[in-house]
Amino acid sequence: MKIIVCLKQVPDTNEVRINQETGTLIRDGVPSIINPDDKNALEEALRIKAAHDCTVTVISMGPPQAKDALKEALAMGADEAILLSDRAFGGSDTWATATVLAAAIEKIGSYDIILCGRQAIDGDTAQVGPEIAEFLNIPQVTYAKKIDFKDGKAIVTRYTETGDYVIESKMPVLLTAIKELNVPRYPTVKGILNAYAPGSDNISVWGIDDLTIDATQIGLKGSPTNVYKSFVPTKSKTNEMIDGLNGKEKAAKLIGKLSDLKLI
């Protein structure tokens, strides 16, 4: 089996600061990490690898410093890492990002499972995984919280707010991971030292010339969406104390107010 994991390097903060004028993320001075859901995706790939005979390839589209995320993936146990980096990819939206990732996956070829995170903590769209599946024309199961295999098929438990679905899919299949899927391992000391060993050239870098890709579909120009404006919605909260002689009276008043507000 061959598993490909899509890893995004993101700023290490849940409160990404945004440049109000350009609407883009302020990345300076914010340490980068592997997107948390993607770590679950990688962990699952490594667990599948431990149980079955397979290889794990990690790919990431991003600037040269995204190599750090790939090194960490190698230290955790991935077999192979590819960085997709080219000026032509800069400014890509989810459509363009998925276009590049899908082209890279096609080039790697003969894959059985593609694992993505559910959602990136900076862009937050949860679109890239499903888009890749569409571009590759393969089935997808999102929000995977359990993955098994039977008779050459993937049996995936898909989490939803209203209940779990158990879905059977033929392979190749694209799955998106949520944090309930597993607890990611720490990279081992040996893994870290080997990933960075002098002379170890263990990350391939692919640019636009390495991929079969329609250049009009990628980068800033090829992106159908544009960030018009980014802002943090202001939340306002007011409260009111309910008085009464005793609990019964207070409860009666509370019920009255709630039904006035049509909440009950």
Place this chain on the structure above:
Amino acid sequence: MDFKLSEAQEMLKKVARSFAENEVAPIAAEIDKTGRFPRETFEKMTEVMFTGIGTPEAYGGAGGGDTEKVIVVSELAKKCAATAAILSIHTIFAQVIQKYGTEAQKEKYLPQVASGGCLGAFALTEPNAGSDAGAAKTTAVLDGDAYVINGTKCFISGGGQAQFVAVFALTDPTKGLKGLSCIVVEKGTPGFTIGKIEEKMGIHGSETVELIFDNCRVPKENLVGKEGKGFGMAMVALDGARIGVAAQALGIAEGALEESVKYMKTRVQFGKPLTALQGLTWYISDMATKIEAAKWLVYYAAYLKETGQPHTKEAAMAKLNASETARFVTNLALQIHGGYGYMQDYPLERMYRDAKITEIYEGTSEIHKLVISRSVLS
């Protein structure tokens, strides 16, 4: 000169920090209260191969050297000095085997302690032989194909949990310290029992015990190095171990500073956060400056050792300075926390107690001054 960790070391630091925050910090107060050896943490440290730092991959280790050890031990100590002590002392056993053991001994012991989940211990101290380790009385007399060990070792860290203990005993009692040898004793060997379990001021999670040897027969091949060379081997091992204690002290100090910064930003008195009080900000300056100085001396000693240069003096200086820094910094950090610092709800009370050990074990501060002055005056 390049005061920079490598990229791999930076990543290791990040991983160690996150390990300390997620696996170590949550139980630090509990193991301090109960004095329980955190076996589960040791197992996790085995999984991430902290236990194999300094042991070559060929023997089941993780590779790396003293700098990597300093990074990990100090990150652990920021959250729990006892856990840092467990790891730091554990690695001494492997170092002794690696440096002096035969090929067969390396193949037998190293994989088990580096990645097999077995704890190692180092037993030199005796009731009447502390700083004066050469006054040891424990004997190991050759009888056929075995050494018969008799005597008592005290204050041995992890002695109760260790699978393997490097015991220093006199194979020739007539020769004093020239008769001292190093012998590996395995847990469960008949005649080897655990005596008193010490009740200590700090590092409660790192158990300290008495080891009793009563006609304990150990196969002859467990002798490490040559007969009579034990004292020199112990001194070399302690040079390395001191860098570990220095890293532990550094981590305790760094952790106490981090706690103080956090506290000063949130605690309000006289309508302002404590950071508005100049008297306290100057404490922070002193703490941070001493930590910075301690840090680079520790890394320098580690660098000398792993590049094969003489480091006895620098290791002693690093340990002397870092341990004094840990006491100084935890004292001021506790002071900054006021009454809350004295309460067990905050970690400072524990850190203050834990810091003290770094001035005592693996050689007291006074012994380090002896080592340093001898070297400077020679």
